[in-house]
Amino acid sequence: MSTKRLLTIIAVSIVGIILLSAVFTSWYTVDESEQAIVITFGEASEPITESGLKFKLPWPIQKVEKLSKETFSLQFGYKQDESGEITSYDKDTKMITGDDNIVLTDLVVQYKITDPKSYLFNSENPKEMLHDATSASIRSVIGNSKIDDALTSGKAQIEADTNELLGSLIKKYDIGITVLTVKLQDVELPNAEVRAAFTAVTDAEETKNTKVNQAEKYENEKISVAEGEVDAIISEARGYQTARIEQAKGDVALFDKLYAEYQNNKEITRQRLVMETLDSVLPGAKIYIMNDDGGTMKYLPLQPLESTKQNAPAATTTNESKTEEGSGQ
Structure with missing residues (x-):
C-alpha cells in the first residue's frame, strides 16, 4: 500500500470519528428533576429547566452541566x-x-x-x-x-x-x-453529670411553675368568691335602702293623713292617737278610766277586736259589781 493511500485512509477515519463525535455530542436529554446549563467556550447560558431532548453544538464548542432540582x-x-x-x-x-x-x-x-x-x-x-x-x-x-x-x-x-x-x-x-x-x-x-444537674434544675423549674399556677388559681378562686360576696352585700344593702325609703314614704303618707284628720277634729284625733299609742306600748293590757267626778267606773279595752269580744262579758260583770258597790256606799 502506497503512502498516499495510507494517508487518505487515516484522514477519512479522522473525519469519520469527528463526524460521529459531533453527532453523539450534539444531543442531550434534560430530565424533569434536572436543570441544565450550556457552556460555550467557558461562558454559561441561561438555565434550561424544561425537560426533553435538546440540541447543542458538538464538543468542544459547547458542553452541558446538569444539576438536580431536588431538595x-x-x-x-x-x-x-x-x-x-x-x-x-x-x-x-x-x-x-x-x-x-x-x-x-x-x-x-x-x-x-x-x-x-x-x-x-x-x-x-x-x-x-x-x-x-x-x-x-x-x-x-x-x-x-x-x-x-x-x-x-x-x-x-x-x-x-x-x-x-x-x-x-x-x-x-x-x-x-x-x-x-x-x-x-x-x-x-x-457530659452526663451536667445533663443530670440541668435535668434537676429543669424539674425544679417545672415544679415551681406548677406551684405558681396552683397559687394563681387559688387566688383567682378566692377573689371570685370575695367579689360574689361583695356583690351580694351590696345588693342586700340596696334592697334594705329601697325598703327603708318605701317605709319612710309610707310613714310620711300616713302622717299626712293623720294630720289632715287632726286638722278636721283635733280632740278626737288626739284621743285616738293616745289610745293607739297605749295599745302599741302595752299590748293586751286592760285599762280602767274613772270619771273625774268619782262616778261610775268605765272600762276601756285596748286590745284586738277578737280579744275584746272574748273578754266583754267578764268586763261587764266587773263594771256592774263595782257600780253596785259604789251605790251601796
Whole structure:
C-alpha cells in the first residue's frame, strides 16, 4: 500500500470519528428533576429547566452541566451513612451560650440549587461555603441565647433566627443556593453529670411553675368568691335602702293623713292617737278610766277586736259589781 493511500485512509477515519463525535455530542436529554446549563467556550447560558431532548453544538464548542432540582440536606455536626450509623463531630457542635454554658448542637439544613450559573461559577465548593455559613449562623444565634432556651422552649425561635441569618449570608455570598429550612436535631449538654444537674434544675423549674399556677388559681378562686360576696352585700344593702325609703314614704303618707284628720277634729284625733299609742306600748293590757267626778267606773279595752269580744262579758260583770258597790256606799 502506497503512502498516499495510507494517508487518505487515516484522514477519512479522522473525519469519520469527528463526524460521529459531533453527532453523539450534539444531543442531550434534560430530565424533569434536572436543570441544565450550556457552556460555550467557558461562558454559561441561561438555565434550561424544561425537560426533553435538546440540541447543542458538538464538543468542544459547547458542553452541558446538569444539576438536580431536588431538595438537598446538609447534616451539620454529624453524619449518617447508608446503614443508619451516626458519627458525631463534637468539634463542630460544641458552642457557648449567652450565659456562658457549653452545649452540643447539631442540625439539618435543607436547600435547593436555584441559580445553576452562580452555583457553578461563583464558588469552587458551594457545599463547603454552606457548611461554614451554617456554623457561623448557629454559633451566633446560640451565643445570643440562654441555655434554658436552647434546651427547652426556645428551640423554635433559635431555628427561625438561624434560618434568617443563614439565608442572608447565602444571599450575600451569591452561590446559587436557597435555604429552605433549618431544623435542630439535638441540643444537649456535653457530659452526663451536667445533663443530670440541668435535668434537676429543669424539674425544679417545672415544679415551681406548677406551684405558681396552683397559687394563681387559688387566688383567682378566692377573689371570685370575695367579689360574689361583695356583690351580694351590696345588693342586700340596696334592697334594705329601697325598703327603708318605701317605709319612710309610707310613714310620711300616713302622717299626712293623720294630720289632715287632726286638722278636721283635733280632740278626737288626739284621743285616738293616745289610745293607739297605749295599745302599741302595752299590748293586751286592760285599762280602767274613772270619771273625774268619782262616778261610775268605765272600762276601756285596748286590745284586738277578737280579744275584746272574748273578754266583754267578764268586763261587764266587773263594771256592774263595782257600780253596785259604789251605790251601796
